Amino acid sequence: MNKKNILAVPYVLWAILFTIVPLFIVLLYSFTKRDAFGGMIFSLTFENYKMFFEPIYLNVLWRSLRLSLYSTIACFMIGYPMAYIISKSDIKKQSLMIMLFILPLWTNFLLRTYAWMVVLREQGALNELLLLLGIIDEPLQLLYTNGAVIMGMVYNFLPFMVLPIYSVLSKIDKSLLEAAQDLGANSFSTFIKVIFPLSFPGVASGVLMVFMPAISTFVISDLLGGGQTILLGNLIQNQFMMARNWQFGSAISMIMMVMIVLSMGYLTKHSSKEGGTGLW
Numbered sequence: 001m002n003k004k005n006i007l008a009v010p011y012v013l014w015a016i017l018f019t020i021v022p023l024f025i026v027l028l029y030s031f032t033k034r035d036a037f038g039g040m041i042f043s044l045t046f047e048n049y050k051m052f053f054e055p056i057y058l059n060v061l062w063r064s065l066r067l068s069l070y071s072t073i074a075c076f077m078i079g080y081p082m083a084y085i086i087s088k089s090d091i092k093k094q095s096l097m098i099m100l101f102i103l104p105l106w107t108n109f110l111l112r113t114y115a116w117m118v119v120l121r122e123q124g125a126l127n128e129l130l131l132l133l134g135i136i137d138e139p140l141q142l143l144y145t146n147g148a149v150i151m152g153m154v155y156n157f158l159p160f161m162v163l164p165i166y167s168v169l170s171k172i173d174k175s176l177l178e179a180a181q182d183l184g185a186n187s188f189s190t191f192i193k194v195i196f197p198l199s200f201p202g203v204a205s206g207v208l209m210v211f212m213p214a215i216s217t218f219v220i221s222d223l224l225g226g227g228q229t230i231l232l233g234n235l236i237q238n239q240f241m242m243a244r245n246w247q248f249g250s251a252i253s254m255i256m257m258v259m260i261v262l263s264m265g266y267l268t269k270h271s272s273k274e275g276g277t278g279l280w
Helices: 003-030 047-052 055-088 091-106 109-120 125-132 146-169 174-182 187-216 219-225 232-241 246-277
Strands: none
Touching (some): 003 246, 047 055, 109 219
């Protein structure tokens, strides 16, 4: 065994112990039955997966996909222009802007979400401002809505969209842009035909980094949705922590994992194509 293989042993053991083994346990639970006390009965069954396709759980899946998609689109629409502006700024301004994006990540995730509860509640800062400006006559119900959940997702996950796009945009060869201008392309055509296709790998990474935590979150929907917006993450948490149905919770986890892996494979495939050619 050479020196490189020896150095890789700790990482392989870590991956086996803390990634593969837990996943195998979850997979095992998803195919077993539950006894009267919440324990596991070693009997192969597909009932846990069949249960997921009941209308009540499919509604949760649809709601999770819809809100996650909305938050991902919002992050892209806000994040891409911001990443583009940062990449076009000088080096000193770039460092400051990136630091401002990373700064909120230094605070606790729960604290950031609780802060939005203070802003969105009926006596919160946003309602008070709207009342002061005379835009509304009475406080709006902003908290405990789907909109509040989407807003919380966008706020918490926006840096994960901006940073990978900025990283790709900042590495685009300037000679390609000059060549496009020499060939008569205006700024809009250059962006559509050169800049955006070349930035697609960053867009794909940003979409994955936003969509995956959005579809699996449960803290944001608990706090900002007030328990009224049940997502897949909440469903899994409830099955493990309250219903003590680890078998069904494991089945939902495996289904969600398959969805994420398929979306990752799809985006990675198209990202590699765009990154390899730079063309549509």
